[in-house]
Every structure is written in structure tokens, then in C-alpha cells.
Amino acid sequence: MTRFRPWLLLTLVFASGSLQADEVRVAVAANFIAPMKEIATVFERDTGHRASLSSGATGKFYAQVQNGAPFQVLLAADEETPERLEREGLAMTGSRFTYAVGRLVLWSPREGLVDAQGEVLRTGGFDRLAVANPRVAPYGAAAVQTLTRLGLLSALEPRFVQGENIAQTFQFVESGGADLGFVALSQVWRDGRIASGSAWVVPTDLHAPIRQDAIVLLPGARAAAAEALVRYLQGDTARAIITAYGYER
Amino acid sequence: MGLADADLGAIGLTLRLATTTTALLLLLGTPLAWWLARTRSRWKGPVGAVVALPLVLPPTVLGFYLLVAMGPHGPVGQLTQSLGLGLLPFTFPGLVVGSVLYSLPFVVQPVQNAFEAMGERPLEVAATLRASALDRFFTVALPLARPGFVTAAVLGFAHTVGEFGVVLMIGGNIPGVTRVVSVQIYDHVEALEYVQAHWLAGTMVAFSFLVLLALYTFAPGRWQR
Numbered sequence: 001m002t003r004f005r006p007w008l009l010l011t012l013v014f015a016s017g018s019l020q021a022d023e024v025r026v027a028v029a030a031n032f033i034a035p036m037k038e039i040a041t042v043f044e045r046d047t048g049h050r051a052s053l054s055s056g057a058t059g060k061f062y063a064q065v066q067n068g069a070p071f072q073v074l075l076a077a078d079e080e081t082p083e084r085l086e087r088e089g090l091a092m093t094g095s096r097f098t099y100a101v102g103r104l105v106l107w108s109p110r111e112g113l114v115d116a117q118g119e120v121l122r123t124g125g126f127d128r129l130a131v132a133n134p135r136v137a138p139y140g141a142a143a144v145q146t147l148t149r150l151g152l153l154s155a156l157e158p159r160f161v162q163g164e165n166i167a168q169t170f171q172f173v174e175s176g177g178a179d180l181g182f183v184a185l186s187q188v189w190r191d192g193r194i195a196s197g198s199a200w201v202v203p204t205d206l207h208a209p210i211r212q213d214a215i216v217l218l219p220g221a222r223a224a225a226a227e228a229l230v231r232y233l234q235g236d237t238a239r240a241i242i243t244a245y246g247y248e249r
Numbered sequence: 250m251g252l253a254d255a256d257l258g259a260i261g262l263t264l265r266l267a268t269t270t271t272a273l274l275l276l277l278g279t280p281l282a283w284w285l286a287r288t289r290s291r292w293k294g295p296v297g298a299v300v301a302l303p304l305v306l307p308p309t310v311l312g313f314y315l316l317v318a319m320g321p322h323g324p325v326g327q328l329t330q331s332l333g334l335g336l337l338p339f340t341f342p343g344l345v346v347g348s349v350l351y352s353l354p355f356v357v358q359p360v361q362n363a364f365e366a367m368g369e370r371p372l373e374v375a376a377t378l379r380a381s382a383l384d385r386f387f388t389v390a391l392p393l394a395r396p397g398f399v400t401a402a403v404l405g406f407a408h409t410v411g412e413f414g415v416v417l418m419i420g421g422n423i424p425g426v427t428r429v430v431s432v433q434i435y436d437h438v439e440a441l442e443y444v445q446a447h448w449l450a451g452t453m454v455a456f457s458f459l460v461l462l463a464l465y466t467f468a469p470g471r472w473q474r
Binding site (some may be wrong): 063070 | 367442
């Protein structure tokens with residue numbers, strides 16, 4: 001007959017607790033942090049795992065992962081960064097997938113400035129056009145492709161103001177510093193419509209798809225919570241949130 | 250609205266970081282400032298220039314090189330690993346190291362100026378009274394340089410509270426570990442949570458103003474030489 005051992009019971013409780021509810025460290029592209037916060041809440045409710053979110057520029061995350069950052073999952077703003085990390089052996093091979101496809105929108109907080117066909121780009125009536133830096137920001141690259149396709153790039157380039165990322169580009173426009181700008185639909189889309197101002201949702205055939213890929217990084221190998229999050233992101237609940245924020249897929 | 254738990258956590262972390270950094274800077278900066286103020290070595294120029302470098306370098310650039318240097322392939326990272334300390338980036342000690350370097354000129358320069366302004370005379374007088382070198386430093390030089398130390402501590406603290414680029418780069422914006430107030434504000438802004446950003450930024454401005462106001466109001470004598 002063994003005596004009752006409360007510490008043993010405690011140990012068991014804590015051990016099982018840590019088995020069920022792990023934390024997963026996620027590096028999230030700045031443009032996706034708002035929907036991701038919502039997804040993290042329901043993810044925690046549904047699975048018991050906690051997602052600790054760090055938002056930032058994808059390029060910075062790349063430098064940090066190379067130098068030993070403890071992130072387990074990366075939700076990048078592009079396709080290239082996860083691919084590169086996989087190639088360089090810093091991420092799990094075969095764990096890459098597209099979690100969202102961004103839509104580009106020409107937007108102004110002023111009612112009536114932007115028409116539904118984007119003709120304002122030809123007719124003018126504005127001083128400055130905000131565009132994310134096409135060298136580092138996928139939405140900026142898509143904006144430049146769109147203008148090139150429309151044959152307007154050289155005419156409009158002198159009016160560019162460049163944001164370091166899509167959030168800063170949005171701030172240029174929202175503050176009125178620039179009259180209008182190419183921003184992410186997710187920034188102006190609420191409850192199934194453009195929340196305020198005027199906008200032209202750029203047709204997808206005018207630029208290459210803005211695919212945002214996710215990948216499991218080395219610290220996330222064989223981590224139950226990381227695996228659960230990856231599965232959850234591809235499930236219906238997450239998908240509904242992602243589309244409600246103006247992303248596709 | 251108001252401040253959420255995450256915001257309060259960031260505030261606590263920031264205060265802990267600024268206090269630790271300021272204490273370390275006063276400990277390390279004082280001998281350095283003393284040497285810079287009194288030496289006739291030809292190294293004075295180069296060392297002074299190196300101390301002032303963080304003023305010139307953009308914080309993200311400094312942060313990037315610190316990240317690489319302290320990472321697993323960098324010289325500092327290999328040293329800390331071989332000492333069994335692990336890696337510094339993305340940890341609180343890593344933030345402290347980054348902040349100490351980044352705020353170094355803000356502490357060394359006021360103290361150095363104070364040491365220089367007091368000149369040789371008080372120390373020579375003390376020496377004729379048979380005060381030892383150590384005695385002269387602690388009972389003559391330090392009290393005379395007090396205004397410089399107050400300025401140095403305030404600037405070092407304030408500069409650490411306000412730093413952003415370095416902590417974002419070597420900290421990795423990890424909640425509860427390296428996400429200080431400035432990074433938390435950035436996070437809110439990126440998520441277009443302007444109301445939360447305004448609250449936190451407003452709190453930061455009010456806090457900083459009150460600290461500076463208290464200092465300027467209640468310690469007037471310290472600001473005159």
C-alpha cells in the first residue's frame with residue numbers, strides 16, 4: 001500500500017497540462033497581423049494551444065531567422081522568403097503553403113475621387129500617389145506591374161511617394177499626405193465592403209498574384225502546437241476570417 | 250478602451266530594460282569618461298569617436314550588425330556560446346547589451362564634460378592634503394561631477410525608453426520577452442489599431458514629461474555648475 005503523494009499528482013497535472021496546451025511562436029507579416037490576432041483567439045479556444053504573435057517586415061524576419069530567432073512558424077508577406085529559408089535549410093522541407101492571396105486596391109479616403117474603373121489614374125486630379133517600395137514590398141511590386149500594364153508608369157512615377165511597407169503606404173493615404181494610393185484590400189475592407197472613401201479593386205489579371213506563404217521553421221519541427229496551427233490555418237474557420245479581411249483563398 | 254494587459258507588460262519590460270541599462274552604463278561609462286577626460290594618450294581621439302558612433306549610425310543598421318555579431322555565426326555569438334551563456338539575440342540580456350551600446354554616448358559624454366570642466370585644481374589640492382588617488386576620485390571628483398551624472402542618467406534612461414530600431418532588430422518583437430513599449434506601439438500601428446496606439450503613446454509622452462518635469466522642478470541646483 002503506497003501513501004497518497006500530492007506532489008506526484010501535481011506533477012502529473014502539470015505534465016499533462018503542458019502536453020495539451022503548448023505555445024507556438026509565430027512571426028507574422030505586418031499586413032496580416034489583424035486577421036491573425038483573430039485567428040489566434042479562436043485557435044486557442046478550439047485547440048487549447050496558444051499562439052504568441054510577433055509582427056514585422058518579412059525581410060527583417062529573414063535576417064532574424066538566419067541568426068537564431070526562436071520563431072516556429074513564419075507567415076510571410078511573399079513567396080520568395082519561405083522558399084529561400086527552405087532552400088537554405090532553415091525551415092522544414094515540404095511545409096510551405098499559401099495561406100492568403102492579397103488583393104490590390106487603389107484607394108482614397110476622399111469620397112468620389114477614385115472611380116470604380118480606376119480611370120482617375122488617366123484623368124488626374126491628384127498630386128501624390130502612394131505606392132509601397134516595389135523592391136521590398138509585394139504590394140508595391142504589384143502596383144508597379146499594374147501601372148506598367150496600363151502604360152501609365154512613366155507618366156505617374158514623378159508623383160510617387162514610397163512607403164517602406166504597405167502599412168506605412170496606407171498611413172500616407174489615410175492621413176491625407178497622399179491623395180490616393182495602392183494599398184492592400186485587407187486594410188480598407190470591413191464586413192464585405194470598402195469601409196470608407198472611394199476605391200478601385202484592381203483586377204487580378206493586371207499583376208502577378210500576391211501570394212503570402214507560410215512555412216514551419218526549424219524550432220517548430222515536431223512541435224505539436226506548430227503543427228496544429230498550420231492545420232488550423234488551412235481549415236474552414238481560419239479561411240472564413242481570412243476572406244472576411246479581404247484576402248482570397 | 251485604455252491599456253490592455255499586453256500594454257502594461259510592455260511598459261514593465263521597458264522600465265526594467267531602461268533601469269538595467271542606465272545602471273550598467275553608469276558603472277561602465279564612468280571609468281571610460283574619466284579616462285577620456287584625463288588621458289593624454291593618442292588613443293583619446295579614436296576611442297572618443299567610437300563612443301560617439303551610435304549617434305551617427307541608423308538604429309536599424311546598428312541593430313542588424315549587432316544581430317549578426319551576436320548570432321550563432323558571429324564572433325560575439327561564438328564567444329557567448331563557448332562560455333555556456335547561449336545566444337543573446339531575442340533575449341532580455343541581448344536587449345540590455347544592445348541598449349548599452351546604443352545609449353553609450355548619452356551617458357559618457359555628459360560625465361566626461363563634467364570631469365573636464367572641473368579641471369586639475371581640486372584634485373591637486375586634495376593631493377596636497379594627502380588624499381589617495383582613489384580617495385580623490387570618490388570624495389572630490391564624483392561629487393563635483395554630480396550634475397553631469399544626473400544629466401547622463403536621465404539621458405541614458407530616456408534614450409533607452411525611446412529606442413526602437415535596435416530593439417526591434419535584435420529583440421524580434423516577442424510578447425513578454427522583448428516587446429518593449431515602442432515596439433508595442435509599432436505593433437498596434439501596423440495592425441491599424443490606432444486607438445490602442447494613441448493610448449500607449451499618450452501614456453509614454455505623459456510619463457516622460459512628468460519624469461523630466463519632476464527632475465527640473467525639484468532639483469534646480471543640480472542643473473547649475
